Amino acid sequence: MRVSCLIFLLPLFASFGVAQPTDLRGIVADSASGERLPFASVQIMSLNLGGSTNFNGFYLLTNVPPGTYEVAASSIGYLGQTRRVTVRPGVSTVLNFELSARPVEFSEVVVTERARRELSEINTSVHVMDVAQMRSIPSVMQPDVFRAIQILPGVVSSSDVNTHFYVRGGAGDQNLIMLDGMKIFNPFHAFGIFSLFDPDIIKTTEVYTGAFPAGFGGRLSSVVSMLTRDGNRKEYAAKAEASLASSKLQVEGPIYGATRFLASARVSTFSNVLDRVLRKDLPLSFYDAFVKITGEDLVEHSRYGFTGFFSGDDLRSRSSADPDYVWRNYAVGFNGGGLINERLFFDVVAYENMFEASRRPRNSSSTPTRTKIRETGVRTQATKYTDSKDLFFVGFEFSFPSVDYEVVNLAGIPRSVYSTFVDFWTWIRYQAKVGPWQVDGGVHLDAGSIFQRSVGLEAVEPRLNVSLLLAPQWKWKASYGRFSQHLITVNNEDDVIPIFDAWIEVPREIGSQRADHYVTGFEGNPWAELSVSVQSYYKHYRALVTYNRDKVEAEDPDYVKGRGRAYGLETLVRVGRPGWDLYATHTLGWTTVTNGAATYPPRHDRRHSVNLLGIARLEPFEFTARWEFGSGFPFTPSIGYYDRLTYEDLFERPIGEQPSEPYLRLGEKNVRRLPVYHRLDLGAHYRFSVGRLRGSLGVQIANVYDRANVFYVDRATGRVITMLPFFPSITLTAEY
Amino acid sequence: MLRPMHIALRGALAVIAFMSVACETAFDPEGTFEDRIVLFGLLTPGSDSVQLRLQATYDPPTPDPLSYAGGPDLTGATGRLFWERGAQANLRDTVVPHPDSGRYPTGLHLLTAPVRVVRGVEYTVRVEVPGFAPVEAMATVPGSAPIYFLNEDLLRQPFGHPADRLGIIVGLAPEAEGFIPRVEVEYEVISQGNRIERREVPSSMSVTVSGTVPVYPKIRGASSRRSSGSSTIELYEYEAKAYRFLVQELHETYGSPNLRFRRAILTVRTFDRHLYTYYFLVNGFFDQYTVRTDRPDYSNVRGGVGVVGAFAVDSVVVALPPVL
The missing domain is CATH 2.60.40 (Immunoglobulin-like)
Known part of the structure; x- marks a missing residue:
């Protein structure tokens, strides 16, 4: 079946291969490292003609009239560059740029948002973050990709101690996490305390908080697509960093010709430090490692390489009365991309990923548990540059997930849930600009479900993004998308810290989880220093996996189809001036899940979320402040106990002699709210250089005013567990 | 006119100050305790009397439920048993030794009526205890099974x-x-x-x-x-x-x-139906294939807790x- 699908699609791609002359194309790269720059802008000023680079740093301007032009290239964090080029008739002209980096000014991100890539102008719910932005955000002990994402509107963090996040009311397993096109199923170190990804290996992170375009699928809520750096093509470089949480070494450089490598490894520094963060007596050690080898051809614009990512966590409890936990992750992939015809750019990645976690009970009362998911697949996309400067995409993803969950159930019986199936997604997408209108529409087809789940029209997932330029400074946008998901986690949704993300296939009788997204809003720059975005969203969950509350017998299914909805309003304001930046977001949201006759807010439903971020630069210092506010999460209150008869010996004993055990009575599900959450973090960084050695010394203080934010209440002890207390930490970075 | 930067800064500080103070609420992890009668009964034609076990919900002084001892004051409990065509019988309150006498030294309330229940007949029990909301439950004794x-x-x-x-x-x-x-x-x-x-x-x-x-x-x-x-x-x-x-x-x-x-x-x-459902739920669905780890509750006692089954x-x- 695999081969037949490829055979089916190849002629489709090849049909695009009609030679078109008089084009201008090339690569935009970093002058120091040769790193290709995605989302860079390339403009022929005199023709008012331009475009932006793709993930490979490649751009192509079609039907450029013959002549000599000044062409300008620019990218966030780089000095712009203008080059003269002569375009001859009937010939495609190649013009590559190498831009010099300059100190990042956050204000540029703020006020030149319109200069971002074309895509972000059309889509309603997309955010692009680079390393500099991530490092600017105050963090606990070490910078973190996912912690940075949580300042975005619509994204709710679950707690201080973990980086799990919920997007626009969606559950944690509804976020698609991708690293260079490879899916990562558990992107967190133990307890979610940090994400697996070292920010310094990430070139760009693209976050779709909803209504994502065709090309992404398999999840209901969001996409976090991370693109890693290729490494330095011109010289060797090394970077070391030490913080209380982890120590890191990163090396990169050329191998041979245009081939380069990047290798990075982090290991936990002091396992005891994490006790204080987790508020538990748990010695946790972890590591993660990343290696990437990339080759390229600047003339043909092609790029190819290998990416490997590995991580592990070990929690060896000090007391034998507590269980041990082990987590392992890896993802490896071969990728390639290039211009295979005059106007046809091709990207492909073949990958395998694996996540495995296990619990060893030792002398504790817990039971042995293990979860494992492994997926092998190939993902490819072709981009067709058209005469009219519109873009046409077609692609597919073909994968073989296998999931295995072993658990000892309530009956004390070891149970294994194993399934393997074929995921086959294909999509077609078109981007066009007509006057003040821009349209990005397409269809994402869940072809695998047509055969395996007997799905009909539901397999067709339309996606549409529209934007209208209302005035030079204001844009109206609207999006719609339909989404489905076949894999879910089966954690108890009331777990405060999901230690175990056990994945299973959505029960076949339910089919798939399904949702529709509707988003609309305005964006604009009323002043040069101010940018504003207001968006409203509505998500309709047509099918969600929920507990079967009517289950009585073994024959009754564990799960049934529920439904839900989420809606809200997001506001984002950015004010930027040289040396100063302020970033503010507010999200007002409602989320409910309906299971049979019961409708309740899920545990991550948050009415108000506010994020304020301020950055001040006074070279060589940078000062940051972040304040986060969230209204309380729901919880189910306890309303007393009663002695419940167990009827162990129903027939032999009269009712007065039947044994009983205390049973906790719970009130209406999630009817109450925890207190509001708020926290102020401050950070200061001092940058220095000694010869060729550059470095920075950072000091961060989390929870400056020592707010006792309630994490959860331990029903067994009645103890109120609070989150991170006043917590100072330091980071030292040296780069050569 | 203030510059946008200053407006933004002051706005941010005002938001922090206002929300930190104004949104503060008192927090109690426990909901309002519901004082309810707990009633268990097994109606069976094999017995020459109907017995109902009478207890109450409780709010232990510590998070450990076993710290609650002594039992509630159920003095003055009265009950009646009704069945077809207006027949009824009083349920007499008696106190017998509690199976967990260490925790409940004062004993266990049993409501008893000298009635032999009949197959295929629906029975209704109503119980009242001073200080508690009255409760009612119905159960039908299964008919003959060839x-x-x-x-x-x-x-x-x-x-x-x-x-x-x-x-x-x-x-x-x-x-x-x-x-x-x-x-x-x-x-x-x-x-x-x-x-x-x-x-x-x-x-x-x-x-x-x-x-x-x-x-x-x-x-x-x-x-x-x-x-x-x-x-x-x-x-x-x-x-x-x-x-x-x-x-x-x-x-x-x-x-x-x-x-x-x-x-x-x-x-x-x-x-x-009531006894059958309750029995499965308290015993983890008797499902060797389930991966669920929750233990739901079930009751057919209106106004109270427990199960009267047959x-x-x-x-x-x-x-x-x-x-x-």
Whole structure:
């Protein structure tokens, strides 16, 4: 079946291969490292003609009239560059740029948002973050990709101690996490305390908080697509960093010709430090490692390489009365991309990923548990540059997930849930600009479900993004998308810290989880220093996996189809001036899940979320402040106990002699709210250089005013567990 | 005119100050304690009285529920039992030793009425205790269940009969939601003084790492969900080898010359919907395949907590030859 699908699609791609002359194309790269720059802008000023680079740093301007032009290239964090080029008739002209980096000014991100890539102008719910932005955000002990994402509107963090996040009311397993096109199923170190990804290996992170375009699928809520750096093509470089949480070494450089490598490894520094963060007596050690080898051809614009990512966590409890936990992750992939015809750019990645976690009970009362998911697949996309400067995409993803969950159930019986199936997604997408209108529409087809789940029209997932330029400074946008998901986690949704993300296939009788997204809003720059975005969203969950509350017998299914909805309003304001930046977001949201006759807010439903971020630069210092506010999460209150008869010996004993055990009575599900959450973090960084050695010394203080934010209440002890207390930490970075 | 930067800064500080102070609320992790009557009852025609176990919900002084001791004050409890055509009986409050006398030294309240319940009849109990909201529960005693062995010859000739299954037919009355069969073999041991004993026949044998072990019948529901008022005929099958295993084991235990088989007794207990549902829920659905780890609750006591359910027992006897 695999081969037949490829055979089916190849002629489709090849049909695009009609030679078109008089084009201008090339690569935009970093002058120091040769790193290709995605989302860079390339403009022929005199023709008012331009475009932006793709993930490979490649751009192509079609039907450029013959002549000599000044062409300008620019990218966030780089000095712009203008080059003269002569375009001859009937010939495609190649013009590559190498831009010099300059100190990042956050204000540029703020006020030149319109200069971002074309895509972000059309889509309603997309955010692009680079390393500099991530490092600017105050963090606990070490910078973190996912912690940075949580300042975005619509994204709710679950707690201080973990980086799990919920997007626009969606559950944690509804976020698609991708690293260079490879899916990562558990992107967190133990307890979610940090994400697996070292920010310094990430070139760009693209976050779709909803209504994502065709090309992404398999999840209901969001996409976090991370693109890693290729490494330095011109010289060797090394970077070391030490913080209380982890120590890191990163090396990169050329191998041979245009081939380069990047290798990075982090290991936990002091396992005891994490006790204080987790508020538990748990010695946790972890590591993660990343290696990437990339080759390229600047003339043909092609790029190819290998990416490997590995991580592990070990929690060896000090007391034998507590269980041990082990987590392992890896993802490896071969990728390639290039211009295979005059106007046809091709990207492909073949990958395998694996996540495995296990619990060893030792002398504790817990039971042995293990979860494992492994997926092998190939993902490819072709981009067709058209005469009219519109873009046409077609692609597919073909994968073989296998999931295995072993658990000892309530009956004390070891149970294994194993399934393997074929995921086959294909999509077609078109981007066009007509006057003040821009349209990005397409269809994402869940072809695998047509055969395996007997799905009909539901397999067709339309996606549409529209934007209208209302005035030079204001844009109206609207999006719609339909989404489905076949894999879910089966954690108890009331777990405060999901230690175990056990994945299973959505029960076949339910089919798939399904949702529709509707988003609309305005964006604009009323002043040069101010940018504003207001968006409203509505998500309709047509099918969600929920507990079967009517289950009585073994024959009754564990799960049934529920439904839900989420809606809200997001506001984002950015004010930027040289040396100063302020970033503010507010999200007002409602989320409910309906299971049979019961409708309740899920545990991550948050009415108000506010994020304020301020950055001040006074070279060589940078000062940051972040304040986060969230209204309380729901919880189910306890309303007393009663002695419940167990009827162990129903027939032999009269009712007065039947044994009983205390049973906790719970009130209406999630009817109450925890207190509001708020926290102020401050950070200061001092940058220095000694010869060729550059470095920075950072000091961060989390929870400056020592707010006792309630994490959860331990029903067994009645103890109120609070989150991170006043917590100072330091980071030292040296780069050569 | 203030510059945008200053406006933004002041705005941000104002937001922080306002939200930090104004949104603060008192926090109590516990909801309002619900003081409720807890009522458990098993109505069965096999008993010459109706007994209801009367307790109350409690709010322990510490998070450990076992720290609650002594029991609630249920003085003055009154109850009545109603059934068809206006018949009723008073439930008398008595106090008996609590099974957990260490925790509840003052005893356990039982509401008792000298009534033998009748099959197929719906009963309503109403209980009032000063200081508590009154409670009411209804249960219908399952009607008669015609039961018989499908091939009782197998019982008489375990080693000569070709069948590999022993079939049991159970007619489930409309009021019954589920049933459990039990087959016992009665025999006489004639060494060291005669005595009569019974052993339950396993329904199947299971091979485990520790050897072959007997498996006994489990409660089973009606084979199909029924609309109210309809009966079903259910087939429950025993493995013949399980019966042979038991007979063989008895021979080995006592020696064949010392063993005289007397009879096989089939007992079928049928459950009403409330007792059936509750029994499954408190026992983790009896589902060996589930991955759920929650333990839901169930009650049919309006205004209170607990379950008043009903079951009935039917039996047939098959005479066995002295030697099998």
